[in-house]
């Protein structure tokens with residue numbers, strides 16, 4: 001598999017020689033260096049922001065239909081190149097190739113959906129309350145140049161969400177993908193530019209994350225900030241944006257509960273839960289973490305869960321036999337170990353896993369913990385890895401209270417065969433996305449976003465586009 005030569009896109013040029021030095025990109029399955037990433041210096045960041053300012057004027061001047069057609073062409077290119085992009089994604093991020101392929105084709109679907117939504121950015125005509133007014137309208141206009149920051153867990157999907165919505169709304173973008181996984185984003189950016197997005201309307205930079213985000217958020221050309229990543233960093237960037245009263249969307253961390261009801265179809269719930277838990281090695285913001293299981297069926301659930309977790313085949317994502325790949329980088333391994341050790345020290349039971357796999361690559365065993373005390377770190381912070389926590393409960397009220405007890409609210413799930421219980425849980429669970437009897441809450445047509453500390457705003461769906469717009473009212477009176 002080939003990994004491309006990396007370049008940044010600044011002020012209409014692809015640049016391989018930049019002022020900020022270079023950083024190695026590593027294959028997490030082998031720990032081998034696969035490329036050198038050029039990093040932007042401050043002058044180049046300023047060039048990118050100024051370029052976005054010019055690009056905004058050009059891009060917002062195009063009709064919605066024109067923008068739609070260009071974005072749909074980009075989606076076609078992404079689909080046509082899906083296999084190549086997926087291979088690059090697996091090389092830099094580690095997930096199994098089939099997962100990468102699905103992610104890339106879904107990214108094309110996200111672009112298509114937002115492209116079509118561009119044509120439906122409707123306004124309203126409001127009857128005037130005084131005489132002499134010809135029209136009183138409410139409209140949506142693009143917010144302006146956007147600074148977008150995406151992490152390494154979905155190197156195609158997360159840039160696609162931001163680029164599709166921002167560009168569909170008529171905004172220009174400076175995107176900073178994670179330095180661990182820049183190749184996939186570079187191929188997406190290329191697809192948009194080849195499709196006809198003006199070169200100044202789409203810049204891609206990399207560098208030191210804190211320096212780049214700080215520089216761009218403060219830069220006067222930037223009107224909106226969109227960030228996906230941890231709650232801690234989201235708060236920092238949100239605060240910085242707020243100081244300039246700049247618009248901010250944050251897709252932050254979660255700590256998703258799963259309530260398995262007494263009446264659930266256990267084999268079905270188990271199969272779905274295992275697939276959702278260990279997909280992308282658990283590095284998914286809406287990944288299920290806390291499984292609440294009726295006490296009388298706890299042993300049955302735990303045994304089956306552990307057996308299936310132990311049976312997972314770990315390996316290089318490019319091997320078709322691999323079911324779970326490595327973690328994205330070395331820091332994640334250290335963090336997993338801290339979560340496990342802390343839980344065990346505080347009295348939780350380690351049912352399986354809990355250690356780094358002794359082989360090259362950042363592999364961590366699928367890990368199952370039971371009866372973790374509420375003050376253990378794994379019950380308070382997102383592990384963002386292959387760790388599941390199994391907790392018994394006595395009443396559904398108690399399970400709901402525990403599910404809602406954390407200051408996060410991204411995904412929440414439940415399994416039940418009873419329609420009334422399904423609706424009760426759908427109403428009671430405090431999360432932006434609730435899945436009953438399934439985990440597929442991330443769809444191009446549906447808004448994706450968190451409650452509480454899990455975020456602000458949504459991406460995808462019709463709502464996703466609105467966050468890249470400002471409301472303007474226009475009142476036209478009779479000339480004299």
Ligand SMILES: NC(=O)c1ccc[n+]([C@@H]2O[C@H](COP(=O)([O-])OP(=O)(O)OC[C@H]3O[C@@H](n4cnc5c(N)ncnc54)[C@H](O)[C@@H]3O)[C@@H](O)[C@H]2O)c1
Pocket residue numbers: 149150151152153177178179209210211213214228229230231233236237251252253284285331332382383384
């Ligand atoms: N919501 C998500 O999809 C998502 C994705 C990746 C990581 N995370 C969270 O991040 C935690 C730690 O991940 P990590 O070990 O890579 O740590 P990290 O905080 O160093 O990096 C996480 C991501 O945020 C970016 N980032 C970090 N500081 C930034 C800043 N000041 N400005 C702009 N971007 C910045 C990084 O480039 C990376 O993409 C995870 O436990 C998880 O909670 C969340």
Ligand SMILES: O=S(=O)(O)c1ccc(CO)cc1
Pocket residue numbers: 103106153154157158283284285286442443
């Ligand atoms: O693969 S998807 O289910 O579409 C998905 C889910 C969550 C996230 C955010 O971490 C990205 C993609």
